[in-house]
Amino acid sequence: MNAKKRIAIFASGSGSNFEAIVRAAKDGKIPGCEIVLCVCDQRGAYVIERAEKHHIPVLVTHPRDFGGSKADFEAAIADVLDAERIDLVCLAGYMRICGPTLLGRYEGRIINIHPALLPSFPGAHGIRDAFEYGVKVFGVTVHYVNAEVDGGRIIDQEGFHYDGGDIAELESMIHAVEHRLYPQTIKKIISKI
Ligand code: GRF
Numbered sequence: 001m002n003a004k005k006r007i008a009i010f011a012s013g014s015g016s017n018f019e020a021i022v023r024a025a026k027d028g029k030i031p032g033c034e035i036v037l038c039v040c041d042q043r044g045a046y047v048i049e050r051a052e053k054h055h056i057p058v059l060v061t062h063p064r065d066f067g068g069s070k071a072d073f074e075a076a077i078a079d080v081l082d083a084e085r086i087d088l089v090c091l092a093g094y095m096r097i098c099g100p101t102l103l104g105r106y107e108g109r110i111i112n113i114h115p116a117l118l119p120s121f122p123g124a125h126g127i128r129d130a131f132e133y134g135v136k137v138f139g140v141t142v143h144y145v146n147a148e149v150d151g152g153r154i155i156d157q158e159g160f161h162y163d164g165g166d167i168a169e170l171e172s173m174i175h176a177v178e179h180r181l182y183p184q185t186i187k188k189i190i191s192k193i
Contacts, residue, residue, distance in 0.1 A: 002032070004032055004033055004034045005032055005033040005034075005087040005088060005190050005193060006033070006034060006036045006037075006084060006085055006086050006087050006088075007021075007025075007033050007034065007035050007036065007037075007086070007087065007088045007089075007090060007186070008035075008036065008037040008038070008039055008081060008084065008086045008088075008089050008090070009021060009022075009035060009037070009038050009039070009089075009090045009091075009092050010038075010039045010040070010041075010089060010090070010091045010092065010094035011038065011039075011040055011045065011047040011091075011092045011093045011094055012040065012041055012042045012045060012047075012093055012094050012095040012096070013042065013045055013046065013047065013093050013095070014045075014046045014047065014093065015038075015045070015046055015047025015050045015051070015092070015093065016093075016175060016178075016179065017092035017093060017113060017178055017179065017182055018038060018047050018050055018051070018092050018093075019050050020178070020179035020180075020182060020183060021035060021090060021092065021182055021183050021186065022035050022050075022054050022056065024183030024186075025183070026054075029183055029187065030183050030186050030187045030190065031187070032190055032191065033087075033088075033186065033190050035054075035056055036056070036057070036084055036086070037056065037057055037058075037059065037080070037081075037084050037086065038051040038056050038057070038058045038059070039058075039059045039061070039077060039080075039094075040058055040059070040060050040061075041060075041061060041062050041063075041094070041095075041096060042060075042062075043060055043062075047093075048060065059077070059080055061073065061076065061077065070099050070101070071099065071100075071101045074098075074099055074101035074102040075101050077102065078101065078102055078105040078106060081105075081106065082105075086106075086109075087109065087193055088109055088110075088111070088186070088189075088190065088193055089106055089109060089110040089111070090111055090112075090113075090182070090186065091110065091111065091112040091113070091145060092113060092182070094112075095124065097149055098110060098145050098147075100147070103145070103146065103147060107144075107145070107146060108144065109193065110144065110145040111142060111143065111144055111145060111155065111185070111186075111189070112142070112143055112144075112145050112150070112152070113140065113141070113142050113178055113181070113182050114126055114140070114141045114142075114143065114150050115127045115140055115174045115175075115178065116129070116130050116138070116139065116140075116141065117130075117137070117138070117139040117140075117141060117157055117159050118141040118143060118150055118151075118154060118157075119150075119151070120135070121133070122149055122150035122151065123149065123150065126150075127167070127170065127171055127174055128167070131167050131170060136161055136162065136163050137159050137160070137161055137162075138159065138160060138162050138170060138173070138174060139157055139158050139159030139160060139174075139177065140157065140158055140159075140174060140177045140178050140181050141154055141156075141157045142154075142155045142156050142157070142181060142182060142185040143155055155185055155188070155189060156181060156184070156185045156188065158177050158181050160173065160177070
């Protein structure tokens with residue numbers, strides 16, 4: 001039997017997508033993989049508590065720890081990914097743009113989830129931007145990460161019609177899609193890496 005693929009999840013905040021992936025993996029819904037590491041750039045982020053609860057080691061690190069050097073920060077992260085023999089990095093609310101150091105070592109093995117139907121509404125406020133624009137079809141995208149923000153090759157998307165005018169309701173509908181789509185997409189690509 002092939003060795004299980006080793007996944008690291010990067011997050012900066014609440015970590016509800018982290019939780020959804022971990023639970024799906026534990027429930028056997030993403031066979032052939034294990035979540036072995038959480039990387040978080042915000043001390044005090046709730047995702048750290050979630051990871052500890054699931055006994056998943058957390059690397060908490062910030063460019064400040066490297067005198068503000070993004071290259072050194074990313075090199076240190078990539079060293080840990082190497083040491084942990086990580087096959088796939090899943091960005092899940094990681095609020096940093098991956099720079100050339102990390103991409104140089106892991107491009108093709110980093111994916112991201114975005115709360116809008118790319119290429120529409122890239123950036124940090126995809127839900128709000130789509131809502132304020134007034135679109136009626138919303139959705140979620142999972143894509144490979146490259147140097148262009150939210151611009152890498154799309155792996156999967158799911159959309160839905162919404163005309164309710166309530167952004168809080170819309171946000172929870174989008175998160176519900178994310179929590180299903182991300183594990184499902186990981187399952188789809190895990191056998192190919
Ligand atoms: C999600 O909406 C994700 O699409 C975006 O950031 C949010 C993270 O939420 N990239 P959480 O931390 O997983 O709860």
